[in-house]
Amino acid sequence: MNSLQVELPGLNLKNPVMPASGCFGFGREYSEFYDLNKLGAIIMKAATGEARFGNHTPRVAETASGMLNAIGLQNPGVESIIEHEVSFLRDYQTPVIANIAGSSLEEYEHVAHSFNETDHVAALELNISCPNVKEGGIQFGTDPVMAARVTDRVKQASNLPVYVKLSPNVSDITAMAKAVESAGADGLSMINTLTGMQIHLPSRKPLLANKTGGLSGPAIKPVAIRMIYEVRQHVSIPIIGMGGITTAEDVLEFLLAGANAVAIGTANFQNPFVCPEIIDALPETLKRYGFSSVQEVVGKGILT
Amino acid sequence: MNSLQVELPGLNLKNPVMPASGCFGFGREYSEFYDLNKLGAIIMKAATGEARFGNHTPRVAETASGMLNAIGLQNPGVESIIEHEVSFLRDYQTPVIANIAGSSLEEYEHVAHSFNETDHVAALELNISCPNVKEGGIQFGTDPVMAARVTDRVKQASNLPVYVKLSPNVSDITAMAKAVESAGADGLSMINTLTGMQIHLPSRKPLLANKTGGLSGPAIKPVAIRMIYEVRQHVSIPIIGMGGITTAEDVLEFLLAGANAVAIGTANFQNPFVCPEIIDALPETLKRYGFSSVQEVVGKGILT
């Protein structure tokens, strides 16, 4: 077995590295830089039931070692994604993970169900950092009961493994992880962005049109590592780790904390080649720290 | 009136800038660099009922645009602080704020009450990011009911204004703020550190002896701004803002978000003169962005 190989529910990965949702579109743009077959998997941008335009601009701001984004789930809708984007990605030997979002339980169900129709999506990543507009904006992502409910409904609507993507904006990440595990999640994806804001001094108002945005990049890595380390000790389903990864050493840190694979978001913007470069650096990095396979590293950093 | 002057419960500040708790000891070390009379106020390191040694070392780690610390409330105990430290600070015309911590309601009460004895402490900053060891480690800082209870007890034990220092590690910061306001808090201090972790690759274990630590510095500024902006719209008590401030522009950003004054922590380590330098730069910075006083800026960034 290849030292980088990772087996997860529904995903046979040649290596543990995949671009994170929303930071790689549907792969087309980066396919002009390198062969997408290099990647462990591809996580597509969020799909919703209908096309969405998203928030007004400005949608991004730079912060110290990070960035804020408030794209607002812009996407062409699940039908169009299946027709135009999944069909494009079908030409690659790289598993595709569909990130799904919605404003109601019904929308989540609908999107999840729609992906049953295509045979080139290997798993779903359930983005629960959205407010449930039908039920008065209660966050799916911060209430364990709501999170379990949406997980359960999506599991029933879909025949694909479901990775629930946890929001870090919670008092108790372990409670969230346990709730979705009990509801049938096949895996976890963590972490999504921390809610933040920047105020633009010359105009004296929040820089992002949406006021708040999601903080990502190296700035949040310590929070991601802490949450994965904590959750790993209380759930048994696999974790796709993310939050500020820019190097192969960072990948090792996530694996040591208990992640089984990793996703890379913001770093793609600085360096479009970051994913293949990290993949190339991994074997040597594993060796330098005394490991012979990715598999071997997972959770080794946990002191008990 | 001086353009930098700020009036807060119990605090008549010549300027809005004070060193943050735990990042300035009890002022002695920095008094060798500059005259402490320059400062708006001084927030002392946390005081507990008895002397505490704190955590094992390593206690700090560097992160991207930030740092982790797990000092563990090391301090000589409230009696010794009053005798040796407050007496030293009495020689300055700068209000002193005592940061108080504890592992039980009784300890908080005791520490708060002890500061009644000295006439050179102008206010208390109530650090609720500690677990209540007596009640099984439940966090005072993440449960609004517990936070309100400790606030109420401290208010009763003390004749000083109480600023409650909120932890950002919560799902709903506004609920926390409202709970302590209802319980009688005179002001808020926000934010404390985000819980984070770093894993040391060569040793394959968490770098900090305490495993987790508090993330501070520019990395967390967007989270602090967001929380202050949010809370400002739901409480009427003043806010001392902090989290990643390194420049006078940052101070303006906090004021625009709704802070009435600010505290500076991690930046002191990079530049021991950061507080006086920011104070000196403030008048010109206010002017550059069209303001004539600190007072005038507070909350001006809030879009309603």
Place this chain on the structure above:
Amino acid sequence: MMKKEELIVKNSTEIALETYEMVLENSFISMTAKPGQFLHLLIHGHTLRRPISIASVDRDKNTVTILFKINGSGTKHLADYQIGSVINALGPAGNGFTLEPESSTILLIGGGIGVPPLYNLGKKLVDNQKKIISILGFQTKDYVFYEQEFKQLGETHIVTNDGSYGSQGFVTDVIGSIADFDTYYSCGPLPMLRAVSKELVHKNGYISLEERMGCGVGACFACVIPTDHNGGYRKICKDGPVFHHQEVNL
């Protein structure tokens, strides 16, 4: 096709207040860049790259020139780069200006730091035997740059907001006085572009837009501009930065 390239700083000069001209050497970029395209520059210590237009190209020397104004921390650091430094860039990025072979007189309308891409375009159009008229607006005299360069391309009008140089006012105040032209190209701050495209609504014209960017390659949806009121949109980094004025909804 866009690539990730290293460019060497050959020269850097402050040519107007807070405004720098920087010559960068890279053969791939200089051989392939078209007017209106930009470089997405990695500036040390910054999470996000900075988009800066290509202001001119010298294929003999394998160089491109950029002109930038200090706007914040990134451009400030860029101004500190010394000769010999290496800058990483994605480029040439975006689509560039559509040339209209039928047009014979061209109006260029630039505002402030929107002027640079028009210079590259103007040079190309002169090579193509077009007649060029330029209107360039700046805040004040101190910010005026490239007046001589544009004068060499053709008739050039300078306006400043405060009248400290050229005529006083906005570029739109001059447009009315321009003898007939076939196509216009404009780049500058959004309010200027709005005014220009309103004033010239019945003309054929192209505008180059700015927006805060994430990826710069079309993957993150940071830089969209609506095309209608029904959710239609274009990405400035990939579909733009140049659009036909009727294509987008300013």
Place this chain on the structure above:
Amino acid sequence: MMKKEELIVKNSTEIALETYEMVLENSFISMTAKPGQFLHLLIHGHTLRRPISIASVDRDKNTVTILFKINGSGTKHLADYQIGSVINALGPAGNGFTLEPESSTILLIGGGIGVPPLYNLGKKLVDNQKKIISILGFQTKDYVFYEQEFKQLGETHIVTNDGSYGSQGFVTDVIGSIADFDTYYSCGPLPMLRAVSKELVHKNGYISLEERMGCGVGACFACVIPTDHNGGYRKICKDGPVFHHQEVNL
């Protein structure tokens, strides 16, 4: 007294594998630094300063020399600093070595990057007419540095972990063979200091300690070391880095 000072890099040389010698110019630091004190260096792009010992002082040239090993990102960046660069430092920091006027023969025991402060001390002791014996331990031959410099101070024993240079083993393997001495001074990795202070428990001696630091001035309590089992402690940055071996609990 410690100050915040700017030091100018006058020279930087790789003197052993991953080990750099850097000469820094600053008159206040060079005039006031005592053996055992350190500089708390601000390295561009880093939140926390890096503590590095002062390895020697040249008061005529207003310079101090530091020796450092690439250990992580900070020291890596430091090695990239060019001649003429300016480095901000707090210093001279800490208390330095206590000199014992009564002692006539002194044993210096250094391990790896703990060697530098002992050189500054050794020079001072030689000036004070003391007899110096040095034992210096390194990982391998490639890491050995300052052998000649120490030989000029007196008898010098080199040990390497793998025996690739000098004798094979640890510094403690040599201590037994040293003829009598009055006081020892030691600096190096914690396990070495533990072994040395155990071996020499009945001797008079001082050790210099390392710990991850926040402020470097005594304000943050990051760098404490216990003095007993009852909560007593010292701060390495302010009360140390040098302690009498009986003062702290390793």
